[in-house]
Amino acid sequence: MIGYILRRFGAALLVLFAISVLVFLIFFATPGVDPAARIAGKNADPATLAQVRASFGFDRPLPVQYALMMKHLFISHDLTSFVNRGTLVIPQIIEAVPVTLSLVVGAAVIWMVLGVGMGTLAGAMRGTLVDPLVMLLGVFGVSLPVYWLGEVVNLITQKQLHDSVFSWVPPLGYVPMSEGIGQWALHLLFPWLTLALLYAGIYARLLRGELINALNEDYVRTARAKGLSERRILVKHALRCSLIPIVSLFGLDFGALVGGAALLTEVVFGLPGVGKLTYQALQNLDLPVIMGTVLYAAFFVVLANAVVDVLYARLDPRVRRA
Amino acid sequence: MPEPLLEVSDLRIRFGGFTAVDGLSFSVRPGEVLGVVGESGSGKSVSMLGVLGLIRTPGAEVSGQVVFRGRDLLALKNAEMRAVRGREIAMIFQDPMTALTPVYTIGWQIAEQIRAHEKVSRRAARERAIELLGEVGIPAPEQRVDAYPHEFSGGMRQRAVIAMALSCNPALLIADEPTTALDVTTQAQILDLMRRLRADHGSAVVMITHDMGVVSEIADEVLVMYGGRAVERGSRRQVFHAPRHPYTWGLLDSVPRVRGARARRLPTIPGTPGASGQGCPFADRCAHSFAACAEVPPLTGGSGHLDACWLPEEKRTR
Ligand SMILES: Nc1ncnc2c1ncn2[C@@H]1O[C@H](COP(=O)(O)OP(=O)(O)OP(=O)(O)O)[C@@H](O)[C@H]1O
Ligand SMILES: [Mg+2]
Numbered sequence: 001m002i003g004y005i006l007r008r009f010g011a012a013l014l015v016l017f018a019i020s021v022l023v024f025l026i027f028f029a030t031p032g033v034d035p036a037a038r039i040a041g042k043n044a045d046p047a048t049l050a051q052v053r054a055s056f057g058f059d060r061p062l063p064v065q066y067a068l069m070m071k072h073l074f075i076s077h078d079l080t081s082f083v084n085r086g087t088l089v090i091p092q093i094i095e096a097v098p099v100t101l102s103l104v105v106g107a108a109v110i111w112m113v114l115g116v117g118m119g120t121l122a123g124a125m126r127g128t129l130v131d132p133l134v135m136l137l138g139v140f141g142v143s144l145p146v147y148w149l150g151e152v153v154n155l156i157t158q159k160q161l162h163d164s165v166f167s168w169v170p171p172l173g174y175v176p177m178s179e180g181i182g183q184w185a186l187h188l189l190f191p192w193l194t195l196a197l198l199y200a201g202i203y204a205r206l207l208r209g210e211l212i213n214a215l216n217e218d219y220v221r222t223a224r225a226k227g228l229s230e231r232r233i234l235v236k237h238a239l240r241c242s243l244i245p246i247v248s249l250f251g252l253d254f255g256a257l258v259g260g261a262a263l264l265t266e267v268v269f270g271l272p273g274v275g276k277l278t279y280q281a282l283q284n285l286d287l288p289v290i291m292g293t294v295l296y297a298a299f300f301v302v303l304a305n306a307v308v309d310v311l312y313a314r315l316d317p318r319v320r321r322a
Numbered sequence: 323m324p325e326p327l328l329e330v331s332d333l334r335i336r337f338g339g340f341t342a343v344d345g346l347s348f349s350v351r352p353g354e355v356l357g358v359v360g361e362s363g364s365g366k367s368v369s370m371l372g373v374l375g376l377i378r379t380p381g382a383e384v385s386g387q388v389v390f391r392g393r394d395l396l397a398l399k400n401a402e403m404r405a406v407r408g409r410e411i412a413m414i415f416q417d418p419m420t421a422l423t424p425v426y427t428i429g430w431q432i433a434e435q436i437r438a439h440e441k442v443s444r445r446a447a448r449e450r451a452i453e454l455l456g457e458v459g460i461p462a463p464e465q466r467v468d469a470y471p472h473e474f475s476g477g478m479r480q481r482a483v484i485a486m487a488l489s490c491n492p493a494l495l496i497a498d499e500p501t502t503a504l505d506v507t508t509q510a511q512i513l514d515l516m517r518r519l520r521a522d523h524g525s526a527v528v529m530i531t532h533d534m535g536v537v538s539e540i541a542d543e544v545l546v547m548y549g550g551r552a553v554e555r556g557s558r559r560q561v562f563h564a565p566r567h568p569y570t571w572g573l574l575d576s577v578p579r580v581r582g583a584r585a586r587r588l589p590t591i592p593g594t595p596g597a598s599g600q601g602c603p604f605a606d607r608c609a610h611s612f613a614a615c616a617e618v619p620p621l622t623g624g625s626g627h628l629d630a631c632w633l634p635e636e637k638r639t640r
Contacts, residue, residue: 127380218420224376225415226435226486227408230400236434237423244425317425317470 005310012306019298024066027291038287041082073292083284089292092277097296099174100273103265104257106188107195112250114200116243119207123242124234126212135208141201150194150268157190172270191269195262199253203246210242217241244315248308255304259297327352327526328373328411328494333386335365335372335550337379343369344550344603346386347621350494350543355520355527357541357558359534359573365550366530367416370496374413375403390494409439412487413496417503418480422471428455429467432486439490454485458515477508481515488519496528501536513540534573538562546570549603556627566629566638568608602632610637 028035036053037044044052053059057068072079073090081087122134157166170187177184214220215238223233263275274293281289313319326349335343343365350356358366371377372384375395388395390411395403407413415421422431432454433447442450448467455463458481471479480500487495497516501509517540520527529540537544537558544561546554546569554567565571602608605615614632621630 218415218417219423221376222415222421222483223423225374225407225413226438227404227406228434228438229404232438240425241423315425318472 001313004313008306008309012302015302016299019302020070020295021066023291023294023298024069025062027287028065028069029062038082039079041080073295079288079292081281081289082286083281089288092289093274093292093296096272096274096277098176099271100258100260100262100266100275102174102177102184102188103191103195103271103273104254104262106185106192107199107262107265108250108254108257110192110196111199111203114196115203116207116246118200118204120211120234120239122204123208123211123215123238126215131208135205138201138204141197142205143201144197146194146198147264147268149197150191150265153190153194154268174271174273188271191265191271194269195257195265203249206249207242207246210245211238214238214242244312247315248312251304251308251311252301255301255308258304259300260293325352326350327354327391328528329387329389330369330373331387331389333369333372333388334384335368335377336383338381342550343372346547346550346552348545348552348555350526350528352493353520353524353526354542355529355540356543356545357537358528358530358545358547359532359537360547361532361573364547366532366547367498369547369550370413370498370528370530374407374411374496376407376413405439408435408492409490410492411494411496412490412492414480414483414487414498414500416499418476418483418500419503421483422479424471427468427470428474428482432467432482432489435486436489450489451485454489455482457519458482458485458488459511460485477504477512480504480508480512484512484515484519488523488525491523492525494526494528496530498530499532500529502531502533509536516540534576546573551603551630552621552628553604553631554629555621556623556629560627564627566623566627567604567631568610568633569604570629602630 027033028038036049036056036058039056040048040052055068056072057064077088077090079089081089081092118134118138122131122138125131125134154172157169158172162169168186169190170183173187175183175187215234217238219241220233220238223237228236258274260275260278262273263279265271266273266275267279274296277289278293278297280286281293329349331347333343333346334341346365346369348356348358358370360366368377373388373395375384375398377384384396386396390406395406398406422428426434429448429451432451433444436442436447436450437444452463452467455467460466460478460481466474466478471482474482480503484497484500487497500516501512504512513536516527516529519525527540529536531537541558544554544556544558545552546561546567548569554561554565554570561570562574565574601617602611602615602619605611608615610633612632617632619630619632621628623629
C-alpha cells in the first residue's frame with residue numbers, strides 16, 4: 001500500500017511537470033507573441049521591457065526560459081500582473097485560495113451528505129413512492145443553472161424578503177474564518193447550498209443506480225442467506241460497493257471546483273476566490289495571472305486525482321495490485 | 323422412520339403470469355441427502371430460494387407450506403426467518419465467482435456470518451473461520467483467511483463458500499449446483515468434501531444439479547423436476563434401477579455409462595423444456611404421450627416411489 005501511494009504521487013509530480021512545460025510553451029513560446037511585452041505590463045516603457053527580457057532570459061534557449069519562469073513563479077514570487085502593474089501574481093492567488101476552499105469544502109460536505117442520503121433512500125425504497133419523489137427532487141437540483149439559482153437566491157435574500165424573513169442574511173462577500181466561524185459560515189451559507197444542490201442531484205441519481213445494481217448482485221443474495229439484517233446488507237455490502245465509483249467522481253469534481261470551476265458561484269455571490277480571479281484575468285487577457293491560476297488549478301486537479309486513486313485502492317482491494 | 327426435517331407441500335411460485343414452480347412437494351429427513359435433478363429452467367433454484375424466503379423480485383407470489391422443524395417458514399416474521407437462514411438452513415449458490423462481496427476478506431465474511439448468529443468475539447470468530455477453511459481443504463488457512471475473493475480461484479472460492487455455509491453447523495444445507503462452474507477434478511474434490519462434511523456434521527443436504535452422475539454418487543433420495551413440478555420421487559435405488567417417468571428415462575439415457583455397453587451416441591431429449599399450459603408439462607416432448615396426457619397427472623405411487631405419469635403399468639419399460 002505504501003509503495004502504491006509513493007508510486008502514485010511520483011506519477012502525479014511527473015504530470016505536474018509536464019503540465020507546467022505545456023502551459024509555459026503555449027503562453028510564452030507561441031510564435032507571434034512577445035512574452036516580454038506580456039509580462040512587463042500595459043504601456044511599459046522600453047527600459048522596463050529590456051529589463052524583463054533580461055530577467056526572464058527571453059533571448060536565451062527555451063529550457064533556460066522555462067527554468068527562469070518557474071523561478072519567478074515559485075521561488076521569488078515576483079511575477080506581476082499585466083493589467084494592475086505592481087500586483088504580484090502568486091500572493092494574489094494565495095489570498096484567493098482560502099475563499100475557494102471554504103466555498104468548495106462546505107458545499108462538498110453538504111452535497112455528499114444530501115446526495116448519499118437521497119441516493120440510498122431512493123435505492124433502498126425502490127418500488128415505493130419515496131423513490132420517484134426523491135429522484136424528482138434530484139432532477140430539480142440538477143436542472144437549475146447555478147448562476148440563475150444564485151441570482152434568484154440573492155434577489156430573495158438580499159432584496160425582496162431581506163426586511164422580513166431573511167433579515168439575518170449578511171451582505172454578499174467573504175469573511176475569513178479568523179473573524180469568527182459563525183460569520184464565516186453565515187456568509188457562505190447560501191453559496192454552499194446553491195453549489196451543493198446541483199451536485200447533490202447528480203450524486204443521488206448516480207448512487208441510486210449503483211445501489212440498485214448492487215442489490216441485485218449475487219453477493220447480496222449470499223448476505224441474505226447468511227441471515228444478516230436488511231440494514232446491514234444495505235450498508236455493509238450494497239452501499240459499501242456502490243460508493244467506490246462515487247468516491248472517484250467526488251475526487252474529480254472536488255479537484256476541478258477547487259481549481260476554479262466554482263467560478264459561477266463565486267462571481268454571483270461576490271466571493272473573491274480563484275475562479276473569480278481567473279475570470280477577471282481572462283477578461284483582461286492578463287497572461288501572467290492566467291498562467292498562475294492555470295498551474296494552480298492543474299496542481300489541485302492532479303493532487304485530487306492522486307488522492308482519489310489512493311482512496312480507490314483502499315476501498316477496492318481489486319485495484320491494489322495493479 | 324424419523325420425522326422429516328423439512329417438509330414442503332404444494333409450493334407455488336409465480337412471477338407475474340409465469341408459473342416457475344407449480345405445486346411442488348418433497349421432504350428431507352435429518353442427515354439425508356436429497357438430490358434434485360432436472361434440466362435448466364425446471365425451477366430447481368427458484369424453489370429452493372422460495373423455501374428460504376429469498377425471492378425478492380417485485381410482484382413474485384410464493385404460496386404453499388414449508389415446514390421446517392415444525393414451523394411454517396413462509397409464515398415466519400422477517401426477524402425469525404433471519405435466525406433460521408444461515409444458522410439452521412444454509413445455502414450455497416450456483417456461481418462461486420460472484421457469491422462473495424468483493425471488498426471484504428474471506429475470513430471477514432465467514433466471521434460475519436458466525437457473529438450474526440452467535441455471541442462470540444471477533445477473534446474467536448476469526449479462529450473458527452481459519453479452522454473451517456482448513457477443514458474444507460484450503461492450504462495455509464491462517465494466511466488465506468486474509469485474502470480477498472479475487473485472490474482465490476473458482477474452486478477455492480467454492481470451498482470458502484462451503485466453509486461459510488457450514489460455519490454455524492446448519493441442520494440443512496442447500497447446495498445449488500455447487501460443482502457446475504468447476505472443472506472435473508475440482509468437482510470430484512468438492513463432492514468428496516461434501517460427503518465427508520455430512521459424515522462429520524450430520525447435516526441433511528439438498529443437492530441441486532442437472533448431473534445424474536453427481537446424484538448417483540451422493541444422493542439417498544432423488545427428486546426429478548420438470549417444468550416447475552416434481553415428476554418422480556424416490557430413493558436413489560428406485561429412481562436409478564426402476565425409473566418410472568419417461569423424462570427420467572431420458573435423463574438416465576443421457577448419462578454416459580462407465581461400465582457395460584456404450585451407447586453409440588448420447589441420446590438427447592427432444593424439444594425444449596417449459597410447461598405447455600394445460601396438461602402434463604412433458605407431453606410435448608414425450609414419445610409415449612397419449613390422450614390422457616391432456617390432464618395434469620398427479621404424483622402418486624407406493625413404497626416411497628412416486629411419479630406423475632398416466633402411462634399404464636405394462637408400458638413402464640424403457
Ligand atoms: N426473478 C425471476 N423473475 C422471473 N422469472 C424467473 C425469476 N427467477 C427465475 N425465473 C424463471 O423461473 C424458471 C426456473 O428458473 P430456475 O433458476 O429455478 O431454473 P433452474 O432449474 O435452477 O435452472 P439451472 O439449472 O439453469 O440453474 C426459469 O424459467 C426462469 O426464467
Ligand atoms: Mg439454478
